[in-house]
Amino acid sequence: MNSRITYFFRHPSAGVSIAKVSQVFVNYFKQTRRVCCYTVPYHTTGIISMFRNLLYVCRHRDREGINHLTGDYHYMVLALIGCRSVLTVHDTVMADNSQSWAKRLFFKYTYFVWPLKFVGRIVCISENTRRSLMRFTSRTDIVVIPDAIDTSIFSYSPKTFNAACPRILMIGTGWNKNVERELHALQGLSCRVTIVGKLTPAIRKAIEETKVDCENLTDLTDKEIYGLYCQSDMVLFCSLYEGFGMPILEANMAGRPVITSRIAPMPEVGGDAACYVENPRDIGQIREAIKKVTGDAAYRDNLIAKGRENAKRFLPSVIEDAYARVYDSF
Structure with a gap:
């Protein structure tokens, strides 16, 4: 039964990453089902803004069709009680990183305990997120559906590796991206680095200290x-925390070797198609991984070949079929 699907997205000032990965399967369902999309009008987690977002969802919910909250603002499930609803959970950072006990308690119930109790179907983007979510619910019907790679933009693009002075790509500058340690790992190595994202004072300081040849780019389109x-010649993504780890998959798809952390969910995404650093807080381990990828052509070629195969697990058609089964389960 092809019920109409109403998608709700968080406010763009909270970030556009969830909207981007969701749009891949939303565009597919626009071709096969009746679809409506709404973006809630408020970003902050203040009580008044949350209440206004709840009213917005209540006004635009579909009582006959399926309502899908694409991520982050989990509390909006409370406006969908009595409706068929789906919630995609990307991570549990709201519960994990709140500083005060009062905020942790607030987010525990408004973002997790209550929404997970009342939502019709729960989707997690990784097994790691599902395991983390089990702290807040005893439900056994949680489905894992990973993010999809956007094949309308990303494709294989072969390049001769510049072993003498490789160009290294770093995506993201948040606290979890570990950029400062990556820069210190590169100190003294011949390379050129591109960092995507707004530089923090700590990253600027690391660039000054290490003298690594860096360029910084922000506000880029997906293309x-x-x-x-x-x-780029390689991708350096030794993150400390991720809900998924899309740069691993993007590197696989483009045909670039990627160095990442052996911290869940990165191995879940990268499989055997990445060079793993056991402890991303150890600058020496990051440095050795960089030298291994740079100095071993056969190893690089193997990573690239396995990456192209690994990317097939995340093709839009695979992810769309998985979501279709969730919708049709109502």
């Missing part, structure tokens, strides 16, 4: 980011 993958 421009893909262009950076094509220009």
Whole structure:
């Protein structure tokens, strides 16, 4: 039964990453089902803004069709009680990183305990997220559906590796991206680095201390980011925390070796198609991984070949079929 699907997206000032990965399967369902899309009008997690977003969802919910909250603002499930609803959970950072006990308690119930109790179907983007979510619910019907790679933008683009002075791509500058340690790992190595994202004072300081040859780019389109993958020789993504780890998959798709952390969910995404650093807080381990990828052509070629195969697990058609089964389960 092809019920109409109403998608709700968080406010763009909270970030556009969820909207981008969701749009891949939303565009597919626009071709096969009746679809409506709404973006809630408020971003902050203040009580008044949350209440206004709840009213907005209540006004635009579909009582006959399926309502899908694409991520982050989990509390909006409370406006969908009595409706068929789906919630995609990307991570549990709201519960994990709140500083005060009062905020942790607030987010525990408004973002997790209550929404997970009342929502019709729960989707997690990784097994790691599902395991983390089990702290807040005893439900056994949670489905894992990973993010999809956007094949309308990303494709294989072969490049001769510049072993003498490789161009290294770093995506993201948040606290979890570990950029400062990556820069210190590169100190003294011949390379050129492109960092995508607004530089923090700590990253600026690391650039000054290490003298690494860096360029910084911000506010790029998806096509421009893909262009950076094509220009790069390798991707350095030794993150400390991720809900998924899309740069691993993007590197696989573009045909670039990627170095990442052996911290869940990165191995879940990368499989055997990445060079793993056991402890991303150890600058020496990051440095050794960089030297291994740079110095071993056969190893690089193997990573690239396995990456192209690994990317097939995340093709839009695979993810769309998985979501269709969730919708049709009502």
